[in-house]
Amino acid sequence: MTDKQSFVPKTFAVIGAGPVGCIVSAFLAKGGHEVVLCDVVPDLLEPATKRGIIIEGAENMTQTVSHTCTSIDALPGYNPDVIFVTVKANALPLIASAIEGFHNKGLYVVSWQNGIDTELVLANSLGREAVMRAVVNYGCGLAGPAHVKIPFHHPPHYIQELNPESAGAARGIAQALTDCGLTTRHTDNIIAMVWRKGVLNACMNPVCAVTGLTMSQAMNDPIIFNIVDALVKECVKVARANEILLGWEYYPNAIEYMRNAGNHKPSMLMDIENGRRTEIDYINGKFVEYGRRSGIETPYNITLQSLVKGLESRL
Template sequence: MSISKSNRTRHYGIIGAGPVGCIVAAFLARGGHKVTLCDIVPELIDTARERGIIIEGAENLDQKISDTCSQMEDLMEAGPDAVFICVKAQALPLIASALGDIYRAGIAIISWQNGIDTEYEIANVLGKKPVMRAVVNWGCGLIGPAHVTMPFHHPPHYIQELDPLNRELAVLIAKDLTACGLHTEHTDQIVPMVWRKTVMNASMNPVCAATGLTMAQAMGDPMTFGVVDALLKECLSVARGNEILLGWDYYQNAVEYLKHAGGHKPSMLMDIEASRRTEIDYINGKFVEYGQRAGVQTPYNSTMRSLIKGIEFCMEAKK
């Protein structure tokens, strides 16, 4: 598997025309690369093609995407050099299963979402060779079809290949993203980076999703901050139990980061408000799973997972 090392433009596929997919598609297209945006919702891809993607907030961009499709089969037939999977983590098993039947050798597949072990949902079907994992440091939401709000953008982002033989390819993809305005660096420490981000997500997201509070409100109220803090410490215990090194000063840095998160709604709250399933299984659910492996009790993560699952069940019952 190889992509030319030259400075030529490349063909990137994007699966998922939600806020994350729109951001990646718009920046890559602005950088001169061919982009094919794939989603099963016609309104999302039609708007991206006809009016263009609008990004507002920490970044501002208006970019049309000329090539779109509604079926992954069509995306694979178009022959992209690499495909970014930008759907929510809970959709990955279905996406990976579908890719197993249509994947074409030589196409890199990048897991570009929140949560722990998302890359292995893909690798379990395709094998490790084509799969890469990224860690993304921005906040975003969808105002309307192809209309994205981006409250914050804290680069760099990171990417790593699962197969060491594809290191040069991952480095090249990082360079393409950086040149387009999404500063991305190659790393050989993607697992602790994923955990550093997911610890904060697991500490904040379910609290906001269960209460309806923004991040600033959750951190500002002593009662809810107590839950956030307990989750944070419990997640750190799970990381230590699994010998995943987050750094001796991670706890204090995480608290300071969350205190300055502002009035942003985390994606899990936005999913609940839109009556969608959440990524809870890949966030708090993973800390429960890894806690069991290491013999670390996880009462706070187990409780938050159960509460969010209960809310999801209630939403489904009302449909």
């Protein structure tokens, strides 16, 4: 096995050919790495090895990947050093079970996703030594198969191992991503970072999903803004009750960040528009869960989670 302190990954698998997976696949391939992109929908994969993945907006490129496949069970044939999981969090139990079927020591799995505690679902099946968590700072949407619009990209991205023994491997993965243009830093503060982003997702995603508004429209509507504002304050209260350090100026910074998000449809709104299940249970549902643990009432999060669940029930 490669020494974790000098881990230099060469071959990557990316599970999920949505916008997040397409972006990391394209950058890794541009950096000269062998990349296999995996998704159960063949139509999403077909352009990736022929025309190439198209990225437009804050970043612009067209890049082919080495391989595609439609089954996680096929991934061992490519002998990946690292697997990035970029699917919606609601698919994680099935994904973790599938990887568990062939996982071996020295293969690292990175949760490159939105949501709180996604890495724990993977670790429950694969063990903490194998699993890492990342926080990704780009906004994106799928314009078509292997065609991504990326309205904003605010590097660096961050990654941390769950087990300290895998810190060297995490640094190696961060370096590989940085070298290919996705500037990524190793951190020892990933949980706080996940929650900081989680609050933003919990305030924007469900509000836009329920109203059909873009982020800019929601923030500039005085009535809708009151809901967003109440959600931010409720989420911050839950975080503090669970000793998650968001930072003393988190509230004003969060409001400013969302005001500058632009006329962008968040992923949850796009999921509802396209008849897909959302990640609501790993976003607002987690604030409800952690609120109950610490005795904090979460009426706004419960309401938004319930409304999105109601929309999902029609799908």
